[in-house]
Amino acid sequence: MNRLDVKHLKKYYTSQKAVDDISFSLEPGSIFGLLGPNGAGKTTLIRMITGILFPDEGDIIFDGQPFNPDRDNAFIGYMPEEKGLYKKMKIGDQAIYLAQLKGLSKATAIERVKHWFIKFEMQSWWNKKVEDLSKGMQQKLQFVTTVLNDPKLIILDEPFSGLDPVNSNLIKEEIYNLAQKGASIIFSTHRMEQVEEICDHIILVNKGQKILDGSVSGVKQQFKEAIFSIGLDDYPPATDAPFEIIGQNKQQQVIKIKEGYRSNDVLQYYLGKQVGINSFQEILPSLNDIFIKLVHGTPLARQFETVTA
Numbered sequence: 228m229n230r231l232d233v234k235h236l237k238k239y240y241t242s243q244k245a246v247d248d249i250s251f252s253l254e255p256g257s258i259f260g261l262l263g264p265n266g267a268g269k270t271t272l273i274r275m276i277t278g279i280l281f282p283d284e285g286d287i288i289f290d291g292q293p294f295n296p297d298r299d300n301a302f303i304g305y306m307p308e309e310k311g312l313y314k315k316m317k318i319g320d321q322a323i324y325l326a327q328l329k330g331l332s333k334a335t336a337i338e339r340v341k342h343w344f345i346k347f348e349m350q351s352w353w354n355k356k357v358e359d360l361s362k363g364m365q366q367k368l369q370f371v372t373t374v375l376n377d378p379k380l381i382i383l384d385e386p387f388s389g390l391d392p393v394n395s396n397l398i399k400e401e402i403y404n405l406a407q408k409g410a411s412i413i414f415s416t417h418r419m420e421q422v423e424e425i426c427d428h429i430i431l432v433n434k435g436q437k438i439l440d441g442s443v444s445g446v447k448q449q450f451k452e453a454i455f456s457i458g459l460d461d462y463p464p465a466t467d468a469p470f471e472i473i474g475q476n477k478q479q480q481v482i483k484i485k486e487g488y489r490s491n492d493v494l495q496y497y498l499g500k501q502v503g504i505n506s507f508q509e510i511l512p513s514l515n516d517i518f519i520k521l522v523h524g525t526p527l528a529r530q531f532e533t534v535t536a
């Protein structure tokens with residue numbers, strides 16, 4: 228059974244089709260990247276999945292049942308990009324209070340908060356106020372308050388923003404741990420290298436519509452362009468070659484195989500020239516390249532439109 232099924236979800240504002248018929252599914256234990264340019268509709272989609280906004284049309288199925296925010300919110304952890312913490316409240320009390328809001332008893336809330344504060348070396352923060360914390364420290368606290376109740380679905384919007392490399396790694400490891408224990412994670416970010424490193428599956432949204440859906444490796448395969456790197460003992464002039472050279476240094480040549488040829492033709496070509504081949508490897512496109520290719524032609528700022536539902 229899927230953790231989440233989003234079916235034909237729509238949310239129209241008078242001036243914008245913010246989410247326009249989006250469907251996708253999320254399995255338990257999956258780390259899922261929700262990608263898209265500014266104004267694409269990601270936050271609107273997340274707000275519907277977390278019960279903050281009601282969809283105009285479509286269905287959200289959570290753990291096999293129609294999503295009911297009152298019942299299911301206890302199983303969802305949402306870390307929005309904007310901070311949702313009380314500036315003046317003491318940090319320990321605040322974490323306990325937020326855990327209780329998610330349905331934990333006071334005793335369990337205290338136990339969980341202590342556990343996470345020790346794990347993340349935050350014990351000395353207990354009696355401080357949020358306003359005493361730096362941006363990165365607040366981000367770390369926000370992450371802890373998001374996962375305190377062991378959610379089945381965790382939605383993280385730019386979770387690494389403001390974090391130093393050590394704390395980024397700490398949170399990254401925790402994301403893997405939570406997924407391994409069965410939590411499903413939706414990770415929204417504009418940092419493609421983070422998606423490539425962390426996510427197993429992505430969807431790309433543009434102008435309110437889903438334009439790509441697949442595993443990270445599958446998507447990279449889908450957009451590959453017959454580009455290889457090859458390391459040779461010597462680099463003879465490549466006349467009548469079944470490829471074009473698109474880059475070269477002392478260690479390797481980057482080539483694009485011409486239409487109608489295969490990788491074996493490249494090897495045969497160089498073997499025919501009696502050149503020693505030291506390495507040969509396909510270069511897959513980065514998610515950044517794929518993102519730019521797919522949203523190419525989209526105006527830098529999403530334009531408003533007149534919407535009739």
Ligand SMILES: Nc1ncnc2c1ncn2[C@@H]1O[C@H](COP(=O)(O)OP(=O)(O)OP(=O)(O)O)[C@@H](O)[C@H]1O
Nearest residue numbers: 240243245263264265266267268269270271272529
């Ligand atoms: N409350 C609102 N009223 C009217 N239009 C809105 C409202 N909220 C969002 N929109 C519009 O819906 C579209 C999608 O916005 P949304 O915030 O979901 O995008 P996003 O993908 O999260 O963008 P970003 O990456 O910049 O955060 C935008 O064009 C925005 O102008």
